[in-house]
Amino acid sequence: MTQTLHSDAKTERIIADFPILGRPTSRGKRLVYLDSAATSQKPRAVIQALVDYYEQYNANIHRGVYEIAQRATDEYEHARVKVAGFIGANTSEVVWVRNTTEAINLVAYSWGDHNITAGDAILLTELEHHSDLVPWQLLAQRTGAQLRFIPVDARGIHVLDDLDRLLDGCKLLAISHVSNTLGTIAPLETLIPRAHAAGAVVLVDGAQGAPHLPLDVKALDADFYAFSGHKMLGPTGIGCLYGKRELLEAMPPFLSGGDMIRKVEYTRTTFSEPPRRFEAGTSNIADAIAFGVATDYLTALGMPWVREHERALTGYALERLAELEPRGLAIYGPRDPARSSGVISFNFADIHPHDLASILDTEGICIRAGHHCTMPLMEKSGWSATARASFYIYNTEADVDALYEGLEKAARVFQI
Amino acid sequence: MDDFYRDYILDHYRSPRNFGTLEHPDVAAEDVNPLCGDQIRVELKLDDGKISDVRFSGKGCAISQASTSMLLETVKGMKLTDVAQLPKDAVLENVGIGISPTRMKCAMLGLRVLKSAAIGKLADWPDEE
Numbered sequence: 293m294t295q296t297l298h299s300d301a302k303t304e305r306i307i308a309d310f311p312i313l314g315r316p317t318s319r320g321k322r323l324v325y326l327d328s329a330a331t332s333q334k335p336r337a338v339i340q341a342l343v344d345y346y347e348q349y350n351a352n353i354h355r356g357v358y359e360i361a362q363r364a365t366d367e368y369e370h371a372r373v374k375v376a377g378f379i380g381a382n383t384s385e386v387v388w389v390r391n392t393t394e395a396i397n398l399v400a401y402s403w404g405d406h407n408i409t410a411g412d413a414i415l416l417t418e419l420e421h422h423s424d425l426v427p428w429q430l431l432a433q434r435t436g437a438q439l440r441f442i443p444v445d446a447r448g449i450h451v452l453d454d455l456d457r458l459l460d461g462c463k464l465l466a467i468s469h470v471s472n473t474l475g476t477i478a479p480l481e482t483l484i485p486r487a488h489a490a491g492a493v494v495l496v497d498g499a500q501g502a503p504h505l506p507l508d509v510k511a512l513d514a515d516f517y518a519f520s521g522h523k524m525l526g527p528t529g530i531g532c533l534y535g536k537r538e539l540l541e542a543m544p545p546f547l548s549g550g551d552m553i554r555k556v557e558y559t560r561t562t563f564s565e566p567p568r569r570f571e572a573g574t575s576n577i578a579d580a581i582a583f584g585v586a587t588d589y590l591t592a593l594g595m596p597w598v599r600e601h602e603r604a605l606t607g608y609a610l611e612r613l614a615e616l617e618p619r620g621l622a623i624y625g626p627r628d629p630a631r632s633s634g635v636i637s638f639n640f641a642d643i644h645p646h647d648l649a650s651i652l653d654t655e656g657i658c659i660r661a662g663h664h665c666t667m668p669l670m671e672k673s674g675w676s677a678t679a680r681a682s683f684y685i686y687n688t689e690a691d692v693d694a695l696y697e698g699l700e701k702a703a704r705v706f707q708i
Numbered sequence: 709m710d711d712f713y714r715d716y717i718l719d720h721y722r723s724p725r726n727f728g729t730l731e732h733p734d735v736a737a738e739d740v741n742p743l744c745g746d747q748i749r750v751e752l753k754l755d756d757g758k759i760s761d762v763r764f765s766g767k768g769c770a771i772s773q774a775s776t777s778m779l780l781e782t783v784k785g786m787k788l789t790d791v792a793q794l795p796k797d798a799v800l801e802n803v804g805i806g807i808s809p810t811r812m813k814c815a816m817l818g819l820r821v822l823k824s825a826a827i828g829k830l831a832d833w834p835d836e837e
Binding site for chain 2: 642650653
């Protein structure tokens with residue numbers, strides 16, 4: 293725990309940067325926000341970037357010749373440089389999308405429809421969020437491809453014993469970097485080289501990875517990496533698809549229309565080079581710019597610090613929650629914080645997670661309850677729903693203690 | 709909201725009344741709350757247009773399960789046409805105040821399933837009314 297103690301002053305400064313964390317709830321409680329896996333809170337600098345765009349230089353991009361249009365274009369493209377730098381990509385390999393879901397759909401349609409054929413295998417894992425499952429189900433239906441799944445054990449850890457067989461005939465491995473339900477970190481350093489050796493392209497669903505782990509897509513050698521701004525201090529409505537240059541260049545447009553063309557005639561069109569080929573219509577300009585500011589904020593903190601802060605906090609939370617195990621608390625997912633990333637799923641005796649979340653809400657504590665968009669994993673594991681607490685840079689041991697006390701209150705209310 | 713979880717609510721949650729299935733139900737309906745995954749199935753036995761027996765099954769939170777259990781205790785002997793007209797208060801009178809807006813869907817799930825069973829059955833026999 294020394295790491296967290298050392299960083300207490302730093303965390304206090306971080307908390308002061310988030311206006312919402314200073315606002316008490318309607319019941320006068322301190323807001324204890326433990327749902328960052330759903331969406332993160334936003335620092336003042338990100339909110340201010342949105343205001344600045346709308347108050348100072350609101351104009352469309354890539355078109356206007358006047359001053360504020362030029363500034364909007366510059367800031368928007370500069371945000372792309374920042375986000376590319378944040379993940380270790382070249383700027384031309386970063387496509388703006390609305391969110392991770394859109395990024396995965398873009399690949400499923402644009403790359404998938406032209407590269408997957410009947411009899412090919414698409415390899416996923418049993419942990420996937422619906423956004424990294426349903427697009428591949430639809431692709432398999434369109435093409436006649438077969439879906440396969442890397443299994444996970446009872447703690448949500450990937451089981452790689454059968455990997456060679458699973459990769460045989462596989463054209464695509466699509467895998468979440470971090471499980472949104474259990475926090476499991478995927479062994480990408482092992483999986484990506486083996487998938488490549490088998491001839492498969494690798495898409496990483498980084499919705500829970502990019503916000504929490506130091507990331508270098510080139511070192512990782514991912515072919516595609518998809519992530520959302522709103523889970524990493526940025527606004528909703530903006531996300532990124534990273535794709536290797538040679539893959540993006542060979543892909544046809546996904547959505548079509550304005551801003552993605554080189555020349556349009558009445559009956560045919562020549563398209564722009566990537567990334568603009570995939571950015572039809574007016575983008576979320578302000579949100580992209582503010583996303584760039586969010587990556588500045590994380591870079592200033594240092595992603596190794598972010599990872600260590602969350603690892604220490606997860607370790608502390610696992611210790612505290614374990615005190616309630618004799619009273620019926622069940623903790624799911626990895627018990628070793630080195631293998632998970634700031635997410636703890638649990639159930640408490642016979643209290644339904646929704647009732648648990650309602651009782652915690654009265655104490656100002658925000659957790660998620662339900663299937664977390666991983667219904668097949670819930671079904672396989674025999675859980676109808678779980679409660680989930682997830683951590684980020686602004687969470688402290690005091691938040692974990694508040695969760696513990698909230699659970700004690702729930703036990704009193706439910707007479708456990 | 710925490711005031712909501714009174715003793716009798718917990719009692720209905722842990723020991724739901726009329727829980728199970730009927731051997732030969734005359735009508736049945738089920739639904740889920742897609743947001744949270746709560747499920748309720750209601751089965752009815754009818755006698756001369758009135759409910760003579762009822763069972764429900766399902767899973768979910770204390771609010772959805774206890775609300776359904778308490779609601780169904782009041783419907784035996786009720787005419788199907790009256791069931792189809794049951795207002796929200798039929799639930800709220802049982803469970804009392806204090807349900808937050810986000811949990812209202814949980815409280816109303818059983819009523820919705822019961823009414824859809826009744827309305828579906830009434831639509832089946834428009835001439836017999």
